[in-house]
Amino acid sequence: MTEPARYEAWYHSGRGAWIGDAEFALMMALLRPRPGATLLDVGSGTGYFSRRFVSAGLCVTGIDPDTEALRYARALGSAEGYAAGTALALPFADEAFDYSAAVTSLCFVDDPARALAEMWRVSRKGVVLGLLNRRSLLYRRKRGIGGYQGARWDTQQEVDWWFESLAPRPVALQRGSAVFLPGGGWPARLLERVLPGRLPWGGFLAVCLFKTL
Ligand SMILES: C[S@@+](CC[C@H](N)C(=O)[O-])C[C@H]1O[C@@H](n2cnc3c(N)ncnc32)[C@H](O)[C@@H]1O
Numbered sequence: 001m002t003e004p005a006r007y008e009a010w011y012h013s014g015r016g017a018w019i020g021d022a023e024f025a026l027m028m029a030l031l032r033p034r035p036g037a038t039l040l041d042v043g044s045g046t047g048y049f050s051r052r053f054v055s056a057g058l059c060v061t062g063i064d065p066d067t068e069a070l071r072y073a074r075a076l077g078s079a080e081g082y083a084a085g086t087a088l089a090l091p092f093a094d095e096a097f098d099y100s101a102a103v104t105s106l107c108f109v110d111d112p113a114r115a116l117a118e119m120w121r122v123s124r125k126g127v128v129l130g131l132l133n134r135r136s137l138l139y140r141r142k143r144g145i146g147g148y149q150g151a152r153w154d155t156q157q158e159v160d161w162w163f164e165s166l167a168p169r170p171v172a173l174q175r176g177s178a179v180f181l182p183g184g185g186w187p188a189r190l191l192e193r194v195l196p197g198r199l200p201w202g203g204f205l206a207v208c209l210f211k212t213l
Contacts, residue, residue, distance in 0.1 A: 002146070002147050003068075004045075004046045004068055004069050004071075004072035004073075005072065007045065007046055007069075007147065008046040008048060008072070010147065011048050014184060015183070015184030018184045018188075018189065019179055019184065019204070020048065020049075020052075022178040022179055022192055022204070023049075023103065023130055023178055023179070023204045023206070024049065024052050025178070026176050026177070026178040026197050026204065026206045027101065027103070027128050027130060027206050027208075028056060029176070029197065030128065030174040030175070030176055030206055030207075030208040031099065031101075031126065031128045031174075031208050033056075033058055033098065033099055033125075035056070035057030035058070036057060036058075036059065037058055037059070037098040037099060037125070038058070038059045038060075038061070038096075038097045038098045038099070039053050039058045039059070039060050039061075039097060039098065039099045039100065039101055040060075040061050040062075040063065040090070040092065040096075040097040040099070040100040040101070040119070040122060040123070041053060041060055041061070041062040041063070041100075041101050041102075041103070042063055042087045042090070042100055042101065042102040042105060042106075042115070042119055043063075043064055043087060043102050043103070043104075043105020043106070043108070043109075044062030044063060044064045044069075044070075044073060044082060044105075045064055045066070045069045045073070045105070046069055046072050046073050046076070047062055047072070047073030047074075047076055047078070047082065049101070049103045050062045050073065050078070050082075051076065051078045053101070054078045055078075058099075059080055060080060061080045061081055061082070061083065061097070062081075062082040062083070063082070063083045063084070063085045063087075063090065063091075064082070064084070064085075064105075065084065065085065065086050067084060070082050070084055086109075087102065087105065087106065087109050087115035087118060087119065088109065088111060088114055088115055088118065089118065090118045090119070090121070090122050092122045093122070094121055094122065095121075095122065095123065095124040096122050097122055097123055097124065098123065098124050098125045098126075099123055099124075099125055099126055099127065099128065100119040100122060100123045100127050100128075101127070101128045101129075101130070102115070102119060102127075102128075102129050102130065103130035104130055104131070104132060104151070104204075106129060106131060107131055107132045107151040107152045107153070107154070108150065108151060108152070112152075112154075112162055113161070113162040113164075113165070116129065116162045116163070116166070117165070117166060120166050120209070120211070123211065124211065124212070125210065125211055125212055126170075126208055126209055126210040126211055126212075127208070127209050128206060128207070128208045129159070129205075129206065129207045129208075129209075130204060130205070130206050131154050131159060131204070131205045131206075131207070132148070132151055132152070132153045132154065132203065132204070132205070133153065133154065133155070133156075133177055133200070133201070133202060133203055133204065133205040134153035134154060134155050135155055135156075135200065135201060136177070136179075136180075136201055136202060136203040137180070137181060137182055137201070137203065138179055138182040138202075138203025138204075139153050139203065141182045142182060142203075154205065156175070156200055156205065159205070159207055163209065166209070168211065170209040170210055170211065171210055171211065171212065171213055172209075172210040172213060173207070173208065173209055173210070174207075174208040174210075175198070175200075175205070175206065175207045175208070176197035176198050176199075176202075176205075176206050177197065177199060177200055177201060177202030177203075177204060177205050177206065178192065178197060178202045178203075178204045178206070179192070179202045179203040179204045180192060180195055180199070180201060180202045180203075182203060
């Protein structure tokens with residue numbers, strides 16, 4: 001991962017703040033968690049989205065294998081706690097959380113289906129995945145650059161294969177995308193406001209799977 005302070009500073013740049021807001025709004029619109037629910041933030045990094053989930057009234061625990069990022073996130077506080085670990089073997093009991101989220105972290109995991117199965121196991125109600133979309137302008141402009149270095153870009157169809165062996169089967173699925181024009185200038189912001197989030201061409205793909213309604 002990029003050095004934590006630099007990574008976090010990006011979220012406070014004009015374009016980074018716009019992207020962070022668009023991604024968070026989409027995930028919350030799809031997940032619609034009740035305030036007070038518990039959420040595990042898998043691949044929490046510097047804790048940017050953990051803190052946003054907390055500010056939306058959720059009780060959040062973060063987990064990440066990167067000790068530097070964990071130290072940075074812990075120093076900023078606000079989540080219940082941050083644990084060291086991998087998405088591939090989550091150190092939590094079955095259904096320990098209401099929800100789990102992985103925001104642009106499974107794109108750095110070699111076996112995303114196994115990571116999803118782990119998230120599904122530890123979640124009572126549902127899971128939200130934030131992924132990088134190969135069918136997007138963001139992919140054409142930014143793949144392999146900066147924080148996107150080493151990331152896998154998925155298609156909706158590829159992501160669907162990860163669900164195949166989930167048990168129990170999801171009772172509902174919601175998906176959408178955001179960040180349609182990658183630049184972040186006024187045309188991008190205008191388009192983002194008028195295009196429906198269910199269109200599949202945004203650079204950020206969000207998928208919610210529910211265990212219960
Ligand atoms: C692009 S950062 C995203 C961080 C944060 N979720 C955000 O959106 O700001 C990707 C994160 O995935 C984490 N990661 C990489 N491999 C992982 C794994 N096997 N399990 C969990 N997280 C992992 C990295 O350490 C890094 O913090």
